[in-house]
Amino acid sequence: MFSIPKQIKLSSEVHSFKYITYYDSAGNIIYRINHQVSGKPLPSLIFQLIDEEGNTIDSSYVTIAQSLNYDLTLSVKKAQNLSSSPFAITSFQQEFEFIGYYNVSNLVVTGIPGKSVFLSLTIDLQSQKQNYQVFLEINLRPCIRGEIYIVYEDLTQNPPEKLYSCNQCEYGTYSLVYPSLNNTSIDCKQCSVHANCPGGHIIDVKKGYWRINDQTDEIIECINAPQNCLGGQTNLICSQAHIGPLCESCDIKNNYSNTGNFECGSCGNKIINSLKIVGLMLFYIISAKLSVDGVISRLFYILDKRDNYGVVNVLDQYTKPHQ
The missing domain is CATH 2.60.40 (Immunoglobulin-like)
Structure with missing residues (x-):
């Protein structure tokens, strides 16, 4: 059985x-x-x-x-x-x-x-x-970004039928285009010397270079502050506290401010910063008052001295004819 x-x-x-x-x-x-x-x-x-x-x-x-x-x-x-x-x-x-x-x-x-x-x-x-x-x-599934259409003809059919495979861009090449059967002539592009391309749609920007987002292949050198440009594959390619074109601006929304040429630092605690500002204001007010007081005292001294000098001159002029 x-x-x-x-x-x-x-x-x-x-x-x-x-x-x-x-x-x-x-x-x-x-x-x-x-x-x-x-x-x-x-x-x-x-x-x-x-x-x-x-x-x-x-x-x-x-x-x-x-x-x-x-x-x-x-x-x-x-x-x-x-x-x-x-x-x-x-x-x-x-x-x-x-x-x-x-x-x-x-x-x-x-x-x-x-x-x-x-x-x-x-x-x-x-x-x-x-x-x-x-x-x-x-x-x-439809071909995705980083892939291109390769066209075949099925000669076993009469008339021959067009068939398509989805081929991912190889190492050293890339494609950022979203492929469509309406446009099958798209080719993979050669990687920039300022980036590494592992294949598909990935562009790994090198340090010291910047691009606006991962939808573009336009790569720009960070001439003024290359240390701010970390590179990478995503949109987050600036060092901490830096944002904007070429990573030259400070991330104000996250409490960073300019501390030098293309340099940013933490603003710190808001209360402490407020106290610092008040302290600076008081310092400038007191300094200004002391400065003004000094000027006034100097003026009074000069005027007083000038008055005394004037009296002496009058007496000299009065006594000279009688000598």
Whole structure:
């Protein structure tokens, strides 16, 4: 007595990615995989054979199947009875052997980003005049910033159909453009000598240089205060307390003020600062008063001396004729 396969099932125990299981109107089981990149390998899929009692069939069934001339090969093809947008299975391997399970790996589907395609995975047991089938719905996500469209022509179709893969910009290149099927002529740009580009849309600005935000590739040298420009990949590329073009302004909102040429320092506690201001005002008032008092005293001294000098002159003039 041995188990007989009843269905194929995607293993839920070994997959780290998320998928959705549903049934169509004909009762077919369909596994939906979202956010797949067109032209890139699907995640490895482990399928199991399930018997009529719901148990998993293991590798011991291989010997039995061989003795009965059962062909357990799993074939991946386009699903003919489900509506799909144009696509092609562009991976070399499209058939997989049973080793206690099916490891469907390195499967590549190239289609139209933003559309869905359907695959059928079938075991055709001709000796039993029975086949086991399961379907995959692959939602191809649109290409994202940092990727470019590569155009292919599916010559197996008449007329040939255009298919697109999403290729990420390689190391040393970048793209800040949001790609669109309406404009597939965008290319990756070479990285600036003032930055490092690990690939995709990332531009890692070097120290001593500045850009306004991560949506632009215009990089400017911080000539006046290179120490203020930390560089980096994000919008926060100024040293603490510095903001604005070339990081030459002080972050007033966060309580920093100018302390020198392109230098900023903390304003400190508001109460202490207020007391300092009051103290400075009192100092200037007292200094001014002392200064004024000194000037007045000096004036009185000069005037007093001048008055005395005038009296002496009068007496001299009065006494001279009588001598």
